[in-house]
Amino acid sequence: MLTGPMDGDSNVPVDTSISWNPVDGITSYLISIGTTPGGGEILNRAGVGIDTTYRPPFGLPENTIIYITITLFLFDAADVICSVGSFRTEDVTIPPPCTALEFPMDGAIDVDIGTQLSWNYAPRSTGYRLILGTSPGGNDILDETIMTFISFDPPGDLPFNTEIFVRILPFNENGPAPGPCPNYSFTTGSVSEIPDCTTLTNPVDGTINVPLASTLEWEEIPGAEGYRVSIGTSPTSNDILDNGIFSGNTAELLDFLPRRTFFVTIVPFNDGGDAVGCVQESFSTILGCDPFIDSATGELISFSPQIDFPDVISLCLNDGSASIISNDQADGYRWYRLNADDTETLISQTPEVSFSEEGNYRYEISNLVSQPGTVFECSSSKEFTVISSEIPNISNVDVTEQANGLRIIVQTEGIGDYEFSLASNGPFQDSNIFENLSQGSYTVFVRDKNGCGLAERSSSNGLSPDDFPKFFTPNGDGVNDFWQYDPLIDIGEVDLQTIYIFNRLGALLTRIDPKSQGWDGNLDGIPLPSSDYWFKAKSNDNREVKGHFSLKR
Incomplete structure (x- = not known):
């Protein structure tokens, strides 16, 4: 649903930004803005990536009910269309302010003669008067053309090696921007021929099982001074690389996520401008470590090793240290001590490890996985605790004769977690009391549950x-x-x-x-x-x- 403006709000500024609640697992959002429910008359399915805030580039019409539709783009499922709400815009009663030339920048030189002009949106404006000339205030190139957008592509080439003067006059039904609005200028360069588009050569369009660390390569285009490269995880986003500029025809050592499809657009450019009509291409990476369903067998496949390891390890004080050997099957082993400052200290890289002090530790095992063009590591880990324990010391065996027989209470000393029995091989019990026993002498056995040892003592010891x-x-x-x-x-x-x-x-x-x-x-x-x-x-x-x-x- 809408979070700003809220559904049903009124008197909303025409230059407002639109926000909505995020949805987990979404690849991209598409926004439509209309004057009817589900309509797209103002903006139709514009991709905004994973951002949940969008500001319409041309503002919104005044005193109008605006309907917002958000489409959830899911790479491996059908789109989900959500009508998230509506609001009414304000009734504008004042003229808009002046605006500024955005491209070419004021004072720019060597500007392409076929360049397209653009400027910033002037809040509350419904149109712009554009004047171009070869002298300050001149209109010999363009005389007050009225525009409803914030860009203009001159119908013919501008004169080369010439300073071009620009005036932009925003207006609405209440009148023009209070002036005077400033003059801007730029100087054109010599004419250049726009380069052609290029195509991926490595990996080629549609390739699967591409290594995660890959170098992108594309066809070199004659006359191109550089290439604008955009890469995204959906056709409407550039969340990996947004218009990165490369002087050559390679983008080296990009680290990609496993089991994903990536969408690539490469646009060659030179002084004459950007190549026109360049198409989007795509490729898919190797499976990686994530579990996946084998389409042939229907089984869940995981390359990461399985961990079978206790949450607590006992350090027997009577032994001085604790050594254990992991029974987990893996290619690699790492044992870390977790320090108080949130750092880790590596203490072993074999299946065997020794502990000499209590504390928190982390155990990690890994497998090496070979997939086309690369070998990578898939790991599993868990945290565990090392505690101190010790063999029990039987301090007293209290024997009492009662109506139903003897009662024995075993008193122990030590920091361990102990269990008790009247036979060396058990059964053992947590209670230290034995009742209803027949007359006679008994030997009591006490053992540490953490494996630190077994103690025994006669119930009589000469006194019965x-x-x-x-x-x-x-x-x-x-x-x-x-x-x-x-x-x-x-x-x-x-x-x-x-x-x-x-x-x-x-x-x-x-x-x-x-x-x-x-x-x-x-x-x-x-x-x-x-x-x-x-x-x-x-x-x-x-x-x-x-x-x-x-x-x-």
Whole structure:
């Protein structure tokens, strides 16, 4: 839709510029301006390339509804015609200003005698009076010809080696430009014959699979002083080269995009002017790296290699560095460290790379592709992160006897991401807690998920609920009257620190020395009833074991 003037606007200046919303993927826009919907009476399908703003070169009629149509040019599909809106122009009530000669420039010399004159658009003008003479203010060449355009091609050649004086007088229905408008002049040169057109010789018109780095060549034309070359990606645009001037018949080392058709116009020129009627030619480049559909098989073809690489790599602190070898199949490999200042440092050009520090990196692989006339590189890349990890350190294995069996909690130290198991070959779990286990000793295994190692440790290490009696009978018969860990059980080199005894509600009843006789079942000299009681034993190296026992009377 229109973005300026807006659809439905009124009192719009007649010299306004017209703008519209851009559309992705468009090769070129064509604009039509009319006084009826979809009409082109004022301007019909003028190519504007990919610009989304256009200023009519002759202005717009006053006090008129103007309709704008934008045609979307798609190289490989039908044109899309869009009626984007309309607006009404202003009612002009004042004369236009003076204008200036644009070509030839004021004071120019050696101007071709067959040259065409042009001048700038004077806002609000509806016509121009043009006067030409061989003296200031003279009209011996042309006497007040009225023009509605901003250019004039004299019906005959101008006199050669002569100073030509020009006056341009804009006007509209409100009168002529307030004067006096200035005089301009230029001097003609000697007569020259206009050169003929030329044609492409490399690549010739219609060639396909042209290399991306190519030298354009065309037929050399006798009498031509130079060549104006325009190249575009559509028939209506010169987005690659716009009227570039070359003295010879070559344009060297132009880098073209792959899988595109390019449109070329070459116009020889000399003092006599530009060659007339030169036609547009075209050629298509090689496929390049972009994926494409094979017309014979219908398959999607891509020359770039496929990357199968993780987002995160672990640097094991216990190893000092991390080395990996890519399994991706490619012709070339590059590894880069991404620096804080947005630069990259190349660290390897082989499938193998070593990392000695954390950070962000980029991995790139490439294939060399041969197509007619050239060999080029098609690459794929991805960014990834190197993080630090390490083998786990098992600081404690806490074993507790519960109603449904043993409960083991594994305490670890380290910066890794760890998982836990009761067997070396798994299964492993994320939780460090194991519950409802049968009585016995266990070995716990902890491994780093990033591959930095596996640690193991016995759940007992000489300290287990089985080292403590399951019941005692404090009835004064001299048999089993005290509860204490069983001195007849070999508990290795464990040095117990304290044993705590709790009731079933978790209230601390007493604390006993592991080297004492033990607990007699009393609290402050009062015998406690028969029931289950709980204990927690703690070693000097802070290992703990928990369990329960029965008091029977």
